[in-house]
Amino acid sequence: MIDWSAVALLLASLGGGDAPVGAHEPLQLAQVSIRQQIIIRVPVRSRKVAPPKPSPVEWKESRGPRCVAAGTIAGASLLGQSSVDLLLRDNSRVRAKLENACPALDYYYGFYISPNPDGQICADRDVIRSRMGGQCEIEAFRRLRPAPRD
Template sequence: MKLLIASVSAALLLPPGAPGQGKPSPSPSSSAAPTRLAQVRIQQHIVIRVPRPDPVRRVATPAPAPLPPIAWVEQRADDCVAADSLSGAAIIRSDSVDLVLAGGRRVRAKLGNECPALDFYTGFYVKPNKDGKVCAKRDVFRSRSGGECRIKSFRTLTPGR
């Protein structure tokens, strides 16, 4: 398919001695001053090419089967996590938050019962203390709606078999 924008032409009537004619204007005393015509042509072509369908019929390949979810095994962990090692978080269960640490390690922060839904506003805040750590039984996760979730304990997560 081709699309063509037609040419635009304009004829301008220029009086004698008008700027842009290239010749000096005749003296006003001459009675036979010729009138000059000038023409401006603006032309633009746009070509849009639409490819034809491929004559060879393509067969869609099936999507790969999704991987089964990983069953994480909880193990004992320290009471504090360095705040600068936090690289991500996932709210998988209502009573905990899985923290992804630098290097790919995972830690589950177990929360108290009075915790409002953290995932309602997509995310939460955590403010480490002056020691640069987030600790259980001391620090809280703050939801974006204003609620607080006290951290009861941390558990190290390892993939189950």
Template sequence: MIGAGMLSVLLLTGGSAAIVVSEPQVQPMHLAQLTIRQTVIVRVPTRGTNAPAPVEWKESKGPKCVSMSAVAGAAVVKADSVDIILRGGGRVRAQFEDECPALDYYSGFYIRPSGDKRVCAGRDTVHARSGGECQIRRFRTLTPVKSTKK
């Protein structure tokens, strides 16, 4: 039996028979290349500034950069800083070069990580949803202060 798409020809010559099978027709193959270029924008929802802070924090020297994969959330605490809540419960305060009142206008802001997927002090900015941006001056590590009040 000859499969579909194959052509068979029976030739009769001088009392002998021969079957000639031709190759299946090959369809031309078309190739294309698609390149996708995109920018990742991480929207970090914030906690309202009117809510009281449940814990007092002690600031100490912080890292130069924070990996975006470690960020779990954020809270606007002052006009010149934002607390970044890390996965695992740690906190880092991003202090800005100047006050950044645009962050209070809408709830939320954007951080655009660079190609290394980190946000670094002295290099990166926080983008307010209203269009303003604030340069990050430094990061400070936050440690909860045990309250002496009872």
């Protein structure tokens, strides 16, 4: 897009005309900053539609990371109002324990996470935003490991 007012000022300053040299008004410059915001929409598979038979794998929780790189999140599975399982690109799982019950997550399938400039989603810092507008703070991450059922 061309800023015609800037072109007109430039032509007027170069145009010779009848005005004596130095009689022109000084050319003023301005700076424009453009900020970019990234919001990640995470698709959710609801666990309320239970499979007809129980899964042969049981997930055991263990100590998890403080932060998860936002770019590694491939999807999520909603467990209820207090936690969400994040499915990572390397086929591992991390459970995000939410500080309070988050009833808005059940209404729409999906939620938003806005990573900080460092590209990380961190416990005790970041929130999960529902598509309905509510938000829930992430209290902790727990790593999930498969353990066969007996």
